[in-house]
Amino acid sequence: MKKLLLLMLVAVFMVTTTACGEEQVVLNVYNWGDYIDESILKDFEAEYGIKVNYEMFASNEDMYVKIKQGGTKYDVAFPSDYMIEKMVNEDMLVSFDAASLENYKHIGEKFKGLSYDINNEYSVPYLWGTVGLVYNRELVDEADMMSWDALFDEKYNGQILMYDSQRDSLAVAFKKLGYSLNSTDPKELEEAKQLLIDQKPLVLAYVTDNIKDLMLSEEAAIGVDYSGDAFQILLEGGTEKFGYSVPKEGSNMWFDAMVIPKGSEHVEAAKLFIDYMSRPEVALKNVEYVQYSTPNVSILGDLSEELKSIPYAYPSEEELDHCEVFVDPGAFVEEYNEAWVEIKAN
C-alpha cells in the first residue's frame, strides 16, 4: 500500500515536472487524424528547436468547439473552407500576411484569394480536393460518368451511393439543376429537395465512411465521394478497375488550410511552421503519405507515378470551371436542415 502510494506520487511528480519544466517554445498543432507524415514534425523540431505538441480531431465541429472554449492555446489548426469563414466571422483567427512567407510562392495562384479568405490574410492552403463520382469501370458505362445525371439514371437502380450529409447531397442536386451549390433561394432549394426525394428509390444507401467497403465489395457501382477518400478506393482496388470523375456541371471544391487561432502565444513560430509545411520537399513528402491533392504547384512534376496515375487529382482550369467552394450559409442553414430532414424521412 505504502509502496503503491509512493509510486503514484512519483508518477504524478514526473508528469507534472515534464509538463512545466520546459523553457523552449512549444507549438500546439491541431490537425485531422492521420493527416500528416509524422516524421515531418520530427524534422521540424530538429531544424528549429521548437517542440511540436501534436493533437488530432475528427471533424471541423470538434475542432471548433475545442478552440472556441479555450483551455488550450492552439498555435496552428487545419480547418476546412467553410469553417475558416465561420471562424473569421467570429474573430477567432490571427490575421497575418500570407504573402510574406518565404514558401507562399509555391502555392498555385488559383488557390489564393478564395471566398473563405479573399485577402489571403488568415490561411495558407494545406491540401485540397473535389467531390465527384467514384465508380466501378466494370459495372458502369464510363461515358455516363461525366454528368451528375448518372445518379438519377434508372440503369443504375440500387447501385448508387449518396453522401450522407445535407450540404453534400444538396450540392449534387443544385449542380445537376444548374444552380450554385451555395444557393439560398427557397425555390431552388425546393426543387433540389424534390429531386433528391424522387431519386431515393434508386439509391442503395446514404453513406459516409463505409462507401469504401461497399465499392470494393462491388455492392455498389457509383458513389458520391470526397476526392481524397475516393483516391483510397482507386489505390486499393486499382485504377484499372475503379475511376473517379468530377462531373461537367461542376461540383464542390474543398480546402483544408493552416490557420493561427487567436490566443496563440507563439505567432512567429506558428508562421514558421506553416511556412515549413509549404516548403516543396516537405510538401512532397507529406502528399506522398496522405495521398490527397496538394496546392503546392512547384512539386506537381515530382509526384510518384502512383499519385500521377489518379484521374482528376489535379483537374484542369476548365474542369474546375463550374466548381465552387462552400460558403457558410448563415441563418439559411435552418432551411437546409429542414429540407434534409424531409429528404431523409421520405
Next chain:
Amino acid sequence: MVTSFRSKLHNFIKNFYTLLIFIFLYAPIVVLIVFSFNASKYGTQWEGFTLDWYIKLFEDRAIMKSFYYTVAVAVLSSSIATVIGTFAAIGIHNMKPLRRQVMLNINNLPILNPDIVTGVSMMALFVFFKAQLGFITMLLAHITFNIPYVILSVLPKLRQMPKDILEAAMDLGATPWYAFRKVIVPEISPGIITGALIAFTMSIDDFVISFFTTGNGVSNLSIVIYSMARRGLNPKINALSTIMFVSVLLLLLIVNRQQGKESKKTYRIKGSEM
C-alpha cells in the same frame, strides 16, 4: 432410448448456445488479431503475413504517446479513486439511514448522468478556473467519474461484514487504524479490487469526457483512434488492440491463478481450525 435422444438433443442445444455466445463475443476480436498480421494496408482482404504493423506501431509517435497517457491516466485515476472511494464507502456505511440514502443518491447521479454532460460541464469548470487543459485536468476528470463506481462496489462488502469483528479486534487491543488495515481491508478487499478494475477499464474506455477535458497535445487512445477512423482504420490500430487484448488476458490469467492459490490456502487454514 427416447430419453437418451432427448438428453443428447438437450446437450447439443446447450453446447450450441454456448458456442454461439462465444462466437458473438470473440469473433470480432479474432478478426482484429488476424488482420493485424495482414500485409494489405487496407485490410479488406488477406494478402500475406507480416509483422510490419507492429514495427510501424512502435514508430508512431502520436499513438505511442497517447498509449502512454492512456495507461498513466488509467493507473493513476483508478488507484486514487479506489483510495478515495473506499474511505467514502466506509463513511457512508456508518451514516444514519436517511443521510446514507441521500449520499447514495448523490453518488448515483454522476453514473446516470450522460457522459457528454459530465464532459462539457467539467470543461466549463476548468476553463472557468483558467486551468490549462491537459494531463492534470483529464486525470481529475477521470478520478471524478471513477469514484462512484468504487463506492458502489465496496459498499455491499461492508454490508456483508459482521460488525462484531471490528469490535472484537479493538477489544483485543488493536488501534482503529490497525483494525482498519488488518481487519476491514482484508474483509472488503474483493470489493476494492472489483472497484479498482471497473475504474481502470472505465478510464481506458472513456472518449467523451476525455475529449472535452484534455488539450495541449495530450490525447488518450480513444481520441486518437476516433480521429484516425475518418480515413479508414490503419492496421497499426489492430496491432495495438491485439497487444492490449493479450496483456489484459495475461493479467486476468495471473490474477485468477493467484486467487486460486489463495482460496486453496484459506481453505486449508479454515480446515485445520476445525
